[in-house]
Amino acid sequence: MARLSPEVTALDTMPNSAATPGPTTLGEPTIDWDLSIRPVRELNQFLHDLAHNARPEMPHVRILHPNGRHNLAVGLQVPANIEILGHAGYFIAGMNQAAHITVDGNVGWSVAENMMSGIVRVKGCASECAGASAHGGLLVIEGDASSRCGISLKGGQIVVGGSVGHLSAFMAQAGTMVVCGDAGAALGDSLYEAVIYVRGSIHSLGADAREEPMQTDDLKTVADLLQRAAISADPQTFRRVASARQLYHWHAEAQY
Amino acid sequence: MCGIVGLLVKKPELRRELGAWVSPMLDCMGSRGPDSAGLAVFAEAPSTDLLRYSLYDILAQDVWPTVLERWNANVDAAATLAAHGQQATLFSTTPSALGKDWLSNYFPHLHCFSVGHVIDLYKDIGHPRELIKKYRFAELAGTHAVGHTRMATESAVSPAHAHPFTSGEDFCLVHNGSLSNPHSIRRKLERRGIRFETDNDTEAACRFLEWRMSEGDSLEAAIHRGFAELDGFYTLLIGTATELVLVRDAFACKPAVAAETDDYVAISSEFQSLAHLPGIQQARVFEPAPEQIYRWHV
Structure with missing residues (x-):
């Protein structure tokens, strides 16, 4: 299994089990990032760093407990699948390039502002x-x-x-x-x-x-x-x- | 910037949670307004005709025993007072105009932040987190609360300049935004004998609306007059003895979000300050539309 750090664990289980290590599916693992454990700045750095890791398949990252936080998944330049599971705040997916970002909830001001490419979907x-x-x-x-x-x-x-x-x-x-x-x-x-x-x-x-x-x-x-x-x-x-x-x-x- | 928060608890058995639920809302909105803050809490309707005077001692000289002694001797022998450091609540049947006059004459360094049968008002300088601890907001109970976190842009940072502003009895208002004609509104009201306590733009809006109601307008009619006469940007949250009322100006460029469940209605500048509330994931969350009046009754 892909273990990125003690708090960021590859999982294919339910989102609320983020802290629990679990097996991965075949192919590119799903990575769960729990914002109640690790902060936004580290998340964005992690997502930016995905660009430097050559991968055969699109990485899939689920962001848990967004709780209206701002600036999630900002400035990405990598073809990755990002899911934000819940309501998010301002400037979500700003300046996005190439990534597919889905928000399963509402967003605040300026979602996908200055987007360059990719897809941003807000379900709410x-x-x-x-x-x-x-x-x-x-x-x-x-x-x-x-x-x-x-x-x-x-x-x-x-x-x-x-x-x-x-x-x-x-x-x-x-x-x-x-x-x-x-x-x-x-x-x-x-x-x-x-x-x-x-x-x-x-x-x-x-x-x-x-x-x-x-x-x-x-x-x-x-x-x-x-x-x-x-x-x-x-x-x-x-x-x-x-x-x-x-x-x-x-x-x-x-x-x- | 500035942040606004409001919470109305629908079920009587949950009213003891008011302070515990609204405190994190106010704390979170410290990111929008770190220099001062305030909170108005409305208690359940009392069975007595006692008025509550929310007082603040600028000099912090433990003046409260003297205030009560002189008030008892000269104004109302039956009055009582509950002091918490610089803040105190004085309970008296003395009509508010008389009581406020007496206070400003004999204790000019005291602020009378609010008067009413159900309103208590706390405001001070410092990060909202400090106020929450200092005034033990988490322990407060009541039907509804109106709070504000301030990032001052147009007048001084002082306890009196912090929001909520009040006028009349059991009426308060918080504001995110800025008015461009507060001075002309103020001159208009001052000619009618209405007195101001600060040079803050929001105080003009507060006194304007309360003046319209004292002239016989309903709150709704007063707000419609406000749409015509208040020039500037605003999201206003108003508390009365029985209601929370929210309005945004026609441009609606100052934010607001509301969340409603069977247990409460919560309002904030940003959703993140509501995220801790119980049942928020199932709440009806919506953005109030411009120039619509949203009213929630206790």
């Missing part, structure tokens, strides 16, 4: 600024996302199973956001080239955001993202919101 709801400034990768929020979801998006893709709060996709520059529920006030305010698809109601569009007809490419994009997000919805029921590009150039009579 996310607070503000989910996926802020993400350059790449896929962020899936199965529940609702709060205000400012996808703010300043720079190329990442976001799929929200529920609704998003006000000022979502504010100044989003590139990338795609799919919202299966409703969108709050001022959706896509000052939007650049990111595109938003919304299935439910839109409380209001922000400055320079406008609804546009769905084309074949849009249907394909939505279908593809829903499939990757493993969320079931009919692409035909979505509406497209994109920039009217009237804010690109200043003019004195602007009504915004």
